[in-house]
Amino acid sequence: MVLSLNALHRHPWGRWLFWALMFGGSLLPLGWITLQAVQQQLGADPAQVIVTFLGIWALRFLWVSLAVTPLRRLPGMSWVMRYRRMLGLYALFYASLHLLAVATFILGWRPDLLLRELTERPYIIVGFTAWVLLLPLALTSTKGWQRRLGKRWKQLHALVYPASLLVMLHFAWLIRAGYLEVLIYALILAFLLGYRLYLKLR
Amino acid sequence: MLIRKAPDIAPSEITPESVYRQRRQFMKGLAAGGALLASGPASALARYALDEEQVRYPGPDWLQQKIRAAQQNAALSTTEKLAPYEHVTGYNNFYEFGLGKNDPRAYAQDFKTDPWSVEISGEVHRPGTYQLEDILKGVDLEERIYRLRCVEAWSMVIPWVGFSLASLIKRFEPTGNARYVEFTTLHDPKQMPGQRSRFGTIDWPYVEGLRMDEAMHPLTLLAVGVYGDALPPQNGAPLRLVVPWKYGFKSIKSIVKIRFTEQMPVNSWQRTAPREYGFYANVNPAVDHPRWSQATERRLPSSLFSPNIIDTQPFNGYADQVADLYSGMDLRKWY
Numbered sequence: 327m328v329l330s331l332n333a334l335h336r337h338p339w340g341r342w343l344f345w346a347l348m349f350g351g352s353l354l355p356l357g358w359i360t361l362q363a364v365q366q367q368l369g370a371d372p373a374q375v376i377v378t379f380l381g382i383w384a385l386r387f388l389w390v391s392l393a394v395t396p397l398r399r400l401p402g403m404s405w406v407m408r409y410r411r412m413l414g415l416y417a418l419f420y421a422s423l424h425l426l427a428v429a430t431f432i433l434g435w436r437p438d439l440l441l442r443e444l445t446e447r448p449y450i451i452v453g454f455t456a457w458v459l460l461l462p463l464a465l466t467s468t469k470g471w472q473r474r475l476g477k478r479w480k481q482l483h484a485l486v487y488p489a490s491l492l493v494m495l496h497f498a499w500l501i502r503a504g505y506l507e508v509l510i511y512a513l514i515l516a517f518l519l520g521y522r523l524y525l526k527l528r
Numbered sequence: 529m530l531i532r533k534a535p536d537i538a539p540s541e542i543t544p545e546s547v548y549r550q551r552r553q554f555m556k557g558l559a560a561g562g563a564l565l566a567s568g569p570a571s572a573l574a575r576y577a578l579d580e581e582q583v584r585y586p587g588p589d590w591l592q593q594k595i596r597a598a599q600q601n602a603a604l605s606t607t608e609k610l611a612p613y614e615h616v617t618g619y620n621n622f623y624e625f626g627l628g629k630n631d632p633r634a635y636a637q638d639f640k641t642d643p644w645s646v647e648i649s650g651e652v653h654r655p656g657t658y659q660l661e662d663i664l665k666g667v668d669l670e671e672r673i674y675r676l677r678c679v680e681a682w683s684m685v686i687p688w689v690g691f692s693l694a695s696l697i698k699r700f701e702p703t704g705n706a707r708y709v710e711f712t713t714l715h716d717p718k719q720m721p722g723q724r725s726r727f728g729t730i731d732w733p734y735v736e737g738l739r740m741d742e743a744m745h746p747l748t749l750l751a752v753g754v755y756g757d758a759l760p761p762q763n764g765a766p767l768r769l770v771v772p773w774k775y776g777f778k779s780i781k782s783i784v785k786i787r788f789t790e791q792m793p794v795n796s797w798q799r800t801a802p803r804e805y806g807f808y809a810n811v812n813p814a815v816d817h818p819r820w821s822q823a824t825e826r827r828l829p830s831s832l833f834s835p836n837i838i839d840t841q842p843f844n845g846y847a848d849q850v851a852d853l854y855s856g857m858d859l860r861k862w863y
Contacts (some may be wrong), residue, residue, distance in 0.1 A: 347552075363832060369615065369618065369619050369629070369630065370611070370612075370614075370615035370618070370619035370684075370828045370829045370830075371619065371629070371682060371826065371828055371829070371830060371834055372831070372832055373826065373830055373832060374629075374682075376832070429615075430833075430835075431830075431832055431833075431835055432826070432835060433835075433837070434835045434837050436837065437822075439824065439837070442821060442823075443785050443821070444538045446816070446821070447819065447820060447821075448819070449819055461559070499819060500819075500825075502627075502680070502729075503623055503627060503728055503730055503800070504623075504627040504725065504727055504729065505727055505729065506725070506727035509727065
């Protein structure tokens, strides 16, 4: 199966088909929550549901984009490298929607509330900082910028590591009771970052 | 004690007009129910113009009769728009049944709340274990529409049915040493999946407490019903506390023990996160939760493009009635 996916990517149509599947598949969470919202299926506090949903999907896309490096080393999995940029951009896409949803649905774009939340809430400051760190990565994700920056491109894109740690902190800080979900995502991140450390120290 | 009615805030003053207009349709539906309400006992369905497809919780017969006979205490009730039945019974925190807001309704339906007994103990002349039916004998129930402000910065307006905690306390005759009242929720991991979780942060059973004067305050309610029916299991059936000027977590659900003490009880949230939750937990827009602001709240149901953000009132709008209880206290320290 994995071998055939690599083979699929050698065929122009196969490549196109798979790209479309990845691109479209990544939009499914957004489609699902939009449909739920339109049909008013989100209960008493749709704002909270949407914000949480978009946030967790931003985190998931970031984790998956970080998983590309270990995954591509598995036999027959080198094709995943083609989607690293797309997955990273989707992480920022969902993070941006998450941010917009907070500003619109929770804070109603009230300037006093926005200012207060952005200056007084540690978990929001941390989350917002993570989003800011991801911005230059998205802007320099094109092939052109990769060429122009050369060696420094990789250095710049190492910002994804502190960003992911800030995202984890942002998530963990939100918990009132019950840390199972946070623990699972933290363990996955620990593996993803630990793997890189292992490669470096080896 | 003289109870002054807090001035209610007209929805039009706190919400953009466009939003207010959207509500008109809902209000029309309520108006029909309101007319019936004024004319005395009626079925909950008619009183609140509820949807016939709604899942109802009539409760045991003996309780149903008492609830149906309950009259509204208008002096202690707000006239703000009620949160829809669907949301009151389908969106709440009851961590014994899970951490999600929809979990209580999803996982509490088999929770057995009849028969039910309550153990009265501690500094009291008439300790013992009493059947709920006996506790309610000779007690007249009344409806009170209260604002409920969750510590998570959302709020709802809910029509409870119950009786003053003060009347119960008087019957059991606390001793002169009784300075606090401690309440305990049922601990039954077989029925309560949240109590089986190994990744929770709360030590079960859930415990809450009030100072004696708070417990004796006329606003402090023991609820056995909501929306003209018995309490649904997910809302803390068959007996729960409602303290409208405090954050929702003080209003402990499914009470099995009431203990009178000399020492201040350590309530569950204070034990779990003492920096974030105190004993008093009075609604206070001036004292933020360390992680979020308490200055505003989202009045539910909120819709997406009108988040329905309103300013939080000191003591949740009950300051006229209860602020005296805390005169001279530093409310930043005693949060």
